[in-house]
Amino acid sequence: MTDEQVLANTRHWIEKAVIGLNLCPFARSVYVKNQVGIVVSSARHLDAFLDELDRELDLLQATPADEIDTTLLVHPTLFPDFEVFNDFQNVVDDVLAEHELDGVIQVASFHPQFQFEGTTPDDVTNCTNRAPYPTLHLLREDSVERAVASEAGDAEQIVERNLQALRSLGVAGWQALFLKS
Numbered sequence: 049m050t051d052e053q054v055l056a057n058t059r060h061w062i063e064k065a066v067i068g069l070n071l072c073p074f075a076r077s078v079y080v081k082n083q084v085g086i087v088v089s090s091a092r093h094l095d096a097f098l099d100e101l102d103r104e105l106d107l108l109q110a111t112p113a114d115e116i117d118t119t120l121l122v123h124p125t126l127f128p129d130f131e132v133f134n135d136f137q138n139v140v141d142d143v144l145a146e147h148e149l150d151g152v153i154q155v156a157s158f159h160p161q162f163q164f165e166g167t168t169p170d171d172v173t174n175c176t177n178r179a180p181y182p183t184l185h186l187l188r189e190d191s192v193e194r195a196v197a198s199e200a201g202d203a204e205q206i207v208e209r210n211l212q213a214l215r216s217l218g219v220a221g222w223q224a225l226f227l228k229s
Contacts, residue, residue: 051088054124057180058086064225069217071176071210074195078117085119089126094136097126098143101184105147108186119186127182130161140184154192156185172214175222176207 062084067076078084087104091097104119127133140155147153158179163169196203214222 049124051090054088054122054181055086058088058120058122058183060226061180065175065222068225069210069213071213073206074192077195078191081114081117083114083117085116087119087121089121089123091123091126094126097123098139101140101143102147104186105143105149105153108153108188109147109149113188113191117188117191121184121186122179122181123183124181127159130159130163133157133159133182152189154187154189156187158183158185170219172217172219172222173211175214176210180226 062075062079066072067079075084085104085108087100089097089100091100101121104121108116108119127136134157137155137157140157144150144153144155156177158177159182160178160180161169162177162179163174164171164177167174
């Protein structure tokens with residue numbers, strides 16, 4: 049699979065699921081303004097991927113939000129196992145601390161087999177954090193705070209609305225989103 053295909057599939061997911069289902073009510077604004085960086089990693093090992101994460105954190109911190117508000121670091125092959133990817137989040141937290149970015153940048157993770165604790169793998173609510181490929185979403189804390197403040201309701205209400213939307217959609221509806229038209 050080429051980087052262009054990974055990028056196209058990631059954009060399709062953003063447009064159909066994240067924005068289309070309004071899973072993130074803040075995404076549309078930055079996406080249509082081209083303020084979402086999408087980086088496809090081809091790192092062959094974890095150390096190289098961590099180097100890319102370092103570069104993207106530095107770039108995000110050094111770039112005004114009106115140019116790059118948020119970044120998706122996508123790796124299509126390095127983390128096929130969700131549990132390994134989930135455990136890797138502890139390393140990501142350490143990297144944020146090393147960069148002194150606690151409270152400045154937060155990282156949300158997405159994976160094709162994402163599974164919330166206490167759910168079964170086929171529970172459609174897991175899809176709120178499912179993406180075509182393992183993805184680290186680097187978010188500016190101040191942008192998140194502004195977006196939450198401007199959104200009717202709070203983060204917990206958004207989460208509950210997303211879960212309900214996915215339950216209504218069902219697994220077949222979720223899968224249908226990704227059939228290319």
